[in-house]
Amino acid sequence: xxxxxxxxxxxxxxxxxxxxxxxxxxxxxxxxxxxxxxxxxxxxxxxxxxxxxxxxxxxxxxxxxxxxxxxxxxxxxxxxxxxxxxxxxxxxxxxxxxxxxxxxxxxxxxxxxxxxxxxxxxxxxxxxxxxxxxxxxxxxxxxxxxxxxxxxxxxxxxxxxxxxxxxxxxxxxxxxxxxxxxxxxxxxxxxxxxxxxxxxxxxxxxxxxxxxxxxxxxxxxxxxxxxxxxxxxxxxxxxxxxxxxxxxxxxxxxxxxxxxxxxxxxxxxxxxxxxxxxxxxxxxxxxxxxxxxxxxxxxxxxxxxxxxxxxxxxxxxxxxxxxxxxxxxxxxxxxxxxxxxxx
Numbered sequence: 001x002x003x004x005x006x007x008x009x010x011x012x013x014x015x016x017x018x019x020x021x022x023x024x025x026x027x028x029x030x031x032x033x034x035x036x037x038x039x040x041x042x043x044x045x046x047x048x049x050x051x052x053x054x055x056x057x058x059x060x061x062x063x064x065x066x067x068x069x070x071x072x073x074x075x076x077x078x079x080x081x082x083x084x085x086x087x088x089x090x091x092x093x094x095x096x097x098x099x100x101x102x103x104x105x106x107x108x109x110x111x112x113x114x115x116x117x118x119x120x121x122x123x124x125x126x127x128x129x130x131x132x133x134x135x136x137x138x139x140x141x142x143x144x145x146x147x148x149x150x151x152x153x154x155x156x157x158x159x160x161x162x163x164x165x166x167x168x169x170x171x172x173x174x175x176x177x178x179x180x181x182x183x184x185x186x187x188x189x190x191x192x193x194x195x196x197x198x199x200x201x202x203x204x205x206x207x208x209x210x211x212x213x214x215x216x217x218x219x220x221x222x223x224x225x226x227x228x229x230x231x232x233x234x235x236x237x238x239x240x241x242x243x244x245x246x247x248x249x250x251x252x253x254x255x256x257x258x259x260x261x262x263x264x265x266x267x268x269x270x271x272x273x274x275x276x277x278x279x280x281x282x283x284x285x286x287x288x289x290x291x292x293x294x295x296x297x298x299x300x301x302x303x304x305x306x307x308x309x310x311x312x313x314x315x316x317x318x319x320x321x322x323x324x325x326x327x328x329x330x331x332x333x334x335x336x337x338x339x340x341x342x343x
Contacts, residue, residue, distance in 0.1 A: 007040025007132035039132035046253030246285025
C-alpha cells in the first residue's frame with residue numbers, strides 16, 4: 001500500500017536534563033538530540049522504517065534545518081515529492097527540555113510566522129491518508145481526490161487549529177484522539193483510571209463524531225475504543241519510561257502499519273500500544289521509533305504468532321512465556337450519573 005502523510009514538520013532539539021533549569025541559572029549539558037519532528041513527519045518516518053511505501057507532504061523554510069529535514073527523510077526512504085520549501089521563511093524549530101527527575105517534557109516552539117502548503121497536486125494513488133490536522137486544505141484536497149483511501153486523523157493537542165481538526169474528524173474513517181484533545185472537544189474533565197469517566201467520554205465522542213471509528217490514547221493507561229458498541233480499554237505494556245516525546249505519533253504510525261497489513265482493529269491497537277510503550281524508553285521522537293522486529297517480538301510473547309488467525313492466537317492468560325501478561329481488553333462500564341466526568 002501507499003501511505004500519504006500530510007502535516008507539520010519541525011526541527012527538534014531534545015535536551016535531557018537532570019532537573020528542570022532554575023531561572024537565571026547557567027547549565028552545562030553534555031548531550032542533545034537533533035532530528036526532524038512533527039506528527040505527520042514522524043508517522044511517515046516510522047512507516048518507511050517498517051517497509052511501508054510512505055510519502056510526506058509538509059513545508060519547511062529555506063535554511064539549513066529545512067535541508068537537514070529533507071535529507072533525513074530521504075535517507076530513511078520517505079518520499080519527499082510533496083514536501084515544499086518556503087523561500088521567504090525559516091523552518092519551525094522546537095526545543096524540548098526532558099527532565100530526568102520526573103520524566104516531564106517542556107517544549108519551546110519557535111515559529112516566527114505560520115505558513116502552509118500551497119500545492120495539492122498528488123500524482124500518486126494512496127490507499128492510506130494520514131493527517132495530523134495542521135494542513136487543513138491539503139488534507140481536504142487529498143480526501144476529496146482519493147475518496148476510497150483509508151483516512152486516519154491524529155487529533156492531538158499540538159499546533160493545529162481546534163476547529164479545523166474537528167472539521168476533518170467528520171470525514172476521517174479513524175480518529176485517534178489524545179486524551180487531552182478528547183477532553184477539550186467534549187469539554188469534559190476525565191480521570192483515565194475511572195471507568196465511568198471513560199465511558200462517558202467515549203459516548204460524547206461517538207455522539208459528536210458518529211461516522212468515525214474513534215480511538216483515545218490514555219498515555220500509560222492504554223487506549224480507549226469500542227467494538228460492536230462495547231466500550232473497552234486495552235492496557236499498555238509495562239516499561240521503564242523516560243520520555244514520551246513522539247509516543248502518540250508512533251502509536252498512530254504503528255496503527256497504520258496494522259491497517260496496511262489488513263489486521264483487525266484490536267490487533268492494530270495491540271501493535272500500536274506496544275510500539276508507543278517501547279518508544280518511551282528512549283529520548284526523542286524519531287530516535288525512539290522501535291524496530292519492527294522488536295514490536296513483533298513483544299507482540300508474539302503476549303499473543304502468539306502475529307500473522308496467525310486471531311481466534312487461534314493464545315490469550316494473555318494462557319501464554320506461559322509471559323511473566324506479567326497484559327489483559328487483552330477491559331470492558332468499561334457505564335454509570336447512571338450522567339454528570340460524572342464533566343467539570
